[in-house]
Amino acid sequence: MAEVKRYSTPVFRASFPELFEAVSMDEGGKKKFSVSAVWTPSLFSDRDKVLWKAIRSAMNDACLGRFKIAFKDLPKNYNTGLRDGSERADMSGYGEGTKFANLTTMMRPGVIDLKKNKIGPEEGNADEIYAGCYCRATVTVYSYDNRSKGVAIGLMNVQKVKDGERLDSRTDAAGDFDDEVDDAWLEEDEGAGGDFDDELD
Secondary structure: OOOOOOEEOOOEEEEEEEEEEEEEOOOOOOEEEEEEEEEOHHHOOHHHHHHHHHHHHHHHHHHHHHHOOOHHHOOOOOEOOOEEHHHHOOOOOOOOOOEEEEEEEOOOOEEEOOOOOEOOHHHOOHHHOOOOOEEEEEEEEEEEEOOOEEEEEEEEEEEEEEOOOOOOOOOOHHHHOOOOOOHHHHOOOOOOHHHHOOOOO
16 A cells, blocks of 8 residues: 655644544534644745645645646536635635635544644643644645545644634633622522432432
8 A cells, every 4th residue: 555645734723623523514424523724825934835835736646646637727616625715704814815724534633732742632731722723734635536526635633833813702711700709799608508418319
């Protein structure tokens, strides 16, 4: 069996991360681990540009190999795997000047931080991954021709690079309760406690 070629992505903004529990995108569909990777190419470093070119080249090769069509010439009824952020202009983090891809895998990806410490529910730090944090990933590129046709980017592993402003409306619980609770609520009150002094059978 030929070795699967892996590619490293430029740093992206994570959106809709489902890296610790597989979910189905469609009712009755296969459950997958996934993250929507949102890139802003105008901010790419020289190294990012090299990584980006390698992935785009692999996508083109995959299209030529299966469909005999260059990536840029794929018909509209083919899935391109890489989409323009303007398609989701109404969603936070997307818009003009961005590109995005839904990176998916059937197997749970490894997730680590910059020091290569594991991130996940087993480590008690799964909340380190959220919509808006910055990550990079190792990926594969493949084409397919079954119920639909196209090229896609498969997810292998993820590394969190840094925090970022959340793309969803979630806030930190500690920051929501900086004001003090009225003392009246802290006074002792028998309430219903006395109703349950007997032991359960």
